[in-house]
Amino acid sequence: EDQVTQSPEALRLQEGESSSLNCSYTVSGLRGLFWYRQDPGKGPEFLFTLYSAGEEKEKERLKATLTKKESFLHITAPKPEDSATYLCAVPNSGNTGKLIFGQGTTLQVKP
Amino acid sequence: NAGVTQTPKFQVLKTGQSMTLQCAQDMNHNSMYWYRQDPGMGLRLIYYSASEGTTDKGEVPNGYNVSRLNKREFSLRLESAAPSQTSVYFCASSEIWQNTEAFFGQGTRLTVV
Numbered sequence: 001e002d003q004v005t006q007s008p009e010a011l012r013l014q015e016g017e018s019s020s021l022n023c024s025y026t027v028s029g030l031r032g033l034f035w036y037r038q039d040p041g042k043g044p045e046f047l048f049t050l051y052s053a054g055e056e057k058e059k060e061r062l063k064a065t066l067t068k069k070e071s072f073l074h075i076t077a078p079k080p081e082d083s084a085t086y087l088c089a090v091p092n093s094g095n096t097g098k099l100i101f102g103q104g105t106t107l108q109v110k111p
Numbered sequence: 112n113a114g115v116t117q118t119p120k121f122q123v124l125k126t127g128q129s130m131t132l133q134c135a136q137d138m139n140h141n142s143m144y145w146y147r148q149d150p151g152m153g154l155r156l157i158y159y160s161a162s163e164g165t166t167d168k169g170e171v172p173n174g175y176n177v178s179r180l181n182k183r184e185f186s187l188r189l190e191s192a193a194p195s196q197t198s199v200y201f202c203a204s205s206e207i208w209q210n211t212e213a214f215f216g217q218g219t220r221l222t223v224v
Contacts, residue, residue, distance in 0.1 A: 044215045087153075
């Protein structure tokens, strides 16, 4: 069964304290993995797409990496404005238009 | 560019009432989607339109209908609202079907009483 699991569910960091969020997936024939950021009351905002194992993408304090079974979102020296819920998603194995989302990791960065 | 625009932003319906959620994108994307987001359930696909003129069911289509009016617009209709349809609804679009990043609207918060 296609599945996306994110951990931890919630993460509290002090400003400047680096950490990583995990997204593990079980789909056949990965056709991309997407990371989104969602602020309260807003729609998900696209961050990164990763297509193959070993690929890395960076944006400001965020770096996303991909292996054959999981992706990590590394947050370096986070600031309070990085507080949000981070979602990852993959297309389903059957390629029938379904994007499978994880439950998300809610990050809180305290000043 | 506005990106993906949804209307209304908030709505309260009585059980049995009908309504249409509107969505428009100005990015010339081919594919459009409707999701609902519920606490503990994450984002679930209701319907999608891979290209203009086509629509298909997603994971949770019961109780909904959609219309791809043209390349820009994709509407979601609730014919007879039920309390179980209380949720936050998001419209999204992508350049091509599924394998490119999707861009989301700001959401419609719907409460059915």
